[in-house]
Amino acid sequence: MNNEKKPTGVDLLSTAAPYILPYLPPADLSAISLTCKTINLVAKSVSVGRSSDASRNSEKHPIPFINSGVDNHPYAYFTYTPTQIISFTDNPPRQPWGSCSNERPGSTLSRLKSVEDGSACECERSNGDFLGCPCFRQRLPGLIWECGSGCMCVPECRNRASQGGVSVRLKIVRSLMKGWGLHADQFIKDGEFICEYAGELLTTKEARKRQLIYDKLASNGKHTSALLVVREHLPSGNACMRINIDATRIGNVARFINHSCDGGNLSTVLVRTSGALLPRVCFFASRDILKDEELTFSYGEAGLNSTGSKCFCGSSCCSGFMPSEHT
Numbered sequence: 001m002n003n004e005k006k007p008t009g010v011d012l013l014s015t016a017a018p019y020i021l022p023y024l025p026p027a028d029l030s031a032i033s034l035t036c037k038t039i040n041l042v043a044k045s046v047s048v049g050r051s052s053d054a055s056r057n058s059e060k061h062p063i064p065f066i067n068s069g070v071d072n073h074p075y076a077y078f079t080y081t082p083t084q085i086i087s088f089t090d091n092p093p094r095q096p097w098g099s100c101s102n103e104r105p106g107s108t109l110s111r112l113k114s115v116e117d118g119s120a121c122e123c124e125r126s127n128g129d130f131l132g133c134p135c136f137r138q139r140l141p142g143l144i145w146e147c148g149s150g151c152m153c154v155p156e157c158r159n160r161a162s163q164g165g166v167s168v169r170l171k172i173v174r175s176l177m178k179g180w181g182l183h184a185d186q187f188i189k190d191g192e193f194i195c196e197y198a199g200e201l202l203t204t205k206e207a208r209k210r211q212l213i214y215d216k217l218a219s220n221g222k223h224t225s226a227l228l229v230v231r232e233h234l235p236s237g238n239a240c241m242r243i244n245i246d247a248t249r250i251g252n253v254a255r256f257i258n259h260s261c262d263g264g265n266l267s268t269v270l271v272r273t274s275g276a277l278l279p280r281v282c283f284f285a286s287r288d289i290l291k292d293e294e295l296t297f298s299y300g301e302a303g304l305n306s307t308g309s310k311c312f313c314g315s316s317c318c319s320g321f322m323p324s325e326h327t
């Protein structure tokens with residue numbers, strides 16, 4: 001005789017729900033949480049997991065959302081990518097987030113630490129020739145050349161500072177006037193790498209199309225977008241290359257960095273890596289940054305390009321209005 005009890009519908013539901021619910025966007029999660037007690041409990045734990053780490057275990061430390069009673073937003077929903085990707089024309093694929101089974105990758109995501117004495121960089125030598133590494137041949141203002149697949153050096157090489165993802169402790173804090181903002185959760189030294197601006201790489205045509213949609217959505221005051229346009233001036237001085245990165249649907253923590261009219265405490269640097277076709281846009285501390293300070297940079301000059309949206313950066317030179325990028 002078989003004494004084993006057959007699982008009930010509730011048993012099956014509580015087994016399956018933790019695997020399915022982390023794939024749901026907030027509106028669907030909230031709707032399904034009303035169906036029964038079991039689902040409600042799982043939905044609550046998914047929300048708690050989401051607000052505890054925006055990076056979905058992709059970065060070295062968790063990056064929590066902090067909302068100390070400003071409003072009822074526990075987190076912002078988007079698909080996470082630690083580095084730039086080619087754009088999606090359709091909706092991005094669903095990514096689970098908030099599951100308690102997610103494990104921080106730790107050593108599997110080869111963490112790159114800077115080596116103070118520089119002796120780890122073997123790329124300077126090629127057959128005994130110290131001019132072997134392409135990264136050291138060209139240095140231009142606002143541009144850093146890092147070692148890459150074309151170099152012989154170890155991942156710990158100090159000339160790969162921006163390649164290991166976010167290694168400083170950060171948090172995403174809600175404010176009444178600016179929405180979410182990225183803050184330091186530790187002291188950060190002047191010049192330290194903070195994060196890449198990761199998102200979808202767009203053609204200029206696609207960037208212009210999306211900007212029109214975002215401007216329309218923003219006019220009802222409920223939508224924030226994160227489309228960054230950076231221009232790389234070529235050595236001739238006569239031409240420049242445009243890089244359009246949209247972190248609105250798919251991005252990383254850089255999508256939460258707010259604007260400051262005084263230039264803020266971050267510098268925007270283009271990083272070219274040996275062996276890679278396209279540069280990456282990276283943020284470095286432009287001065288020492290204290291724990292809890294908000295991280296900001298200038299989106300551009302307000303002047304004639306202003307969208308008319310009010311700026312709440314609070315700096316002494318605030319123009320009162322947010323700059324806009326003419327895409």
Ligand SMILES: C[S@@+](CC[C@H](N)C(=O)[O-])C[C@H]1O[C@@H](n2cnc3c(N)ncnc32)[C@H](O)[C@@H]1O
Pocket residue numbers: 076177178179180181224225226227255256257258259260310311312313322
């Ligand atoms: C890249 S997002 C930054 C993250 C955003 N605060 C959020 O909650 O997702 C850019 C948007 O943030 C808001 N923002 C950024 N800096 C601001 C500032 N100084 N004053 C007011 N709003 C700001 C604007 O709505 C802007 O369109």
